Amino acid sequence: MLPVGDELPEVLLDLAVPHEDINELVRIARQSVDDPEVGGLLAASVRALVRDIGTVGFQPEMPAISEGLGGSAVVRRLFPVLVLLAALPHTRAYHDERAVPADIARRTLADLGRHMAVHRRRYGNAGLVLPRWLWPHFRGELYQLGRLQFQRARLGQRTGEAVRAAGLPLGPGDACLSLHIPDFRGPLTPQACDASLALARDFFALHYPEETYRVAVCHSWLLDAQLQKYLPEESNIVRFQRRFHTPYRATEPDDNLPVFFVFGDPDLPVEALLQRTAVERAVASHLLANEHWYQGHGWFEL
Numbered sequence: 001m002l003p004v005g006d007e008l009p010e011v012l013l014d015l016a017v018p019h020e021d022i023n024e025l026v027r028i029a030r031q032s033v034d035d036p037e038v039g040g041l042l043a044a045s046v047r048a049l050v051r052d053i054g055t056v057g058f059q060p061e062m063p064a065i066s067e068g069l070g071g072s073a074v075v076r077r078l079f080p081v082l083v084l085l086a087a088l089p090h091t092r093a094y095h096d097e098r099a100v101p102a103d104i105a106r107r108t109l110a111d112l113g114r115h116m117a118v119h120r121r122r123y124g125n126a127g128l129v130l131p132r133w134l135w136p137h138f139r140g141e142l143y144q145l146g147r148l149q150f151q152r153a154r155l156g157q158r159t160g161e162a163v164r165a166a167g168l169p170l171g172p173g174d175a176c177l178s179l180h181i182p183d184f185r186g187p188l189t190p191q192a193c194d195a196s197l198a199l200a201r202d203f204f205a206l207h208y209p210e211e212t213y214r215v216a217v218c219h220s221w222l223l224d225a226q227l228q229k230y231l232p233e234e235s236n237i238v239r240f241q242r243r244f245h246t247p248y249r250a251t252e253p254d255d256n257l258p259v260f261f262v263f264g265d266p267d268l269p270v271e272a273l274l275q276r277t278a279v280e281r282a283v284a285s286h287l288l289a290n291e292h293w294y295q296g297h298g299w300f301e302l
Contacts, residue, residue, distance in 0.1 A: 223296025
């Protein structure tokens with residue numbers, strides 16, 4: 001199912017793949033269709049990825065990629081991208097089955113290009129830092145609706161108990177929408193978030209009428225209340241935090257997450273972190289003071 005002809009550059013452009021990565025991907029795709037080992041692994045990987053497509057919470061068990069796949073480190077590095085490209089007809093068929101509008105489908109799957117831009121920012125070449133982040137997009141679980149992304153999900157134990165304690169007839173295992181905040185999408189303004197939430201309410205009611213979503217959840221370092229020590233009350237991030245009930249936060253620090261999302265490379269030494277923006281100054285200052293960042297967990301009623 002891998003497109004390898006003249007249509008492939010058009011497909012890559014539709015997926016917002018960075019222009020500087022297109023020629024290399026076209027070359028590797030053409031090589032791969034003639035390699036039985038690569039072709040066999042590609043077919044097995046696509047089968048694993050699209051199995052029970054549309055199911056909430058399904059975790060594909062992807063085949064292992066051998067060190068010498070295709071006789072080239074480039075093939076190994078780009079193989080996860082080839083898998084997503086080969087799975088694209090299945091994803092589009094599922095979107096058609098759910099009558100997902102073409103513009104929403106396109107913007108959702110264009111997150112492939114954003115993730116490739118993240119990889120190039122960190123490593124200087126084409127690839128995906130963590131391919132599994134794209135699986136929900138291509139399995140019909142996640143949709144880009146305005147500024148935010150919404151993933152069909154289930155309430156976890158602690159969040160579900162907090163929702164129930166607040167008086168809602170929900171608990172662990174019940175349906176929820178998990179919010180994601182993609183980079184390279186402009187400011188996280190309250191107006192943009194309100195518009196996204198309005199789109200989400202209409203979208204899921206129309207295209208998933210058999211599923212009821214009463215709460216949204218978010219699991220992110222952006223919900224760490226310590227950010228309020230560094231950012232003004234009117235900042236977009238602080239106002240975003242105020243939308244949520246935050247029943248708990250992670251007990252183990254995770255300093256790599258903010259360094260990765262803000263600076264592009266979690267392995268940067270703290271002393272080298274830039275401090276040009278308010279968020280950069282907040283992340284860097286906190287770490288330079290030998291403090292730690294934690295993932296926050298929050299929810300609110302839709």
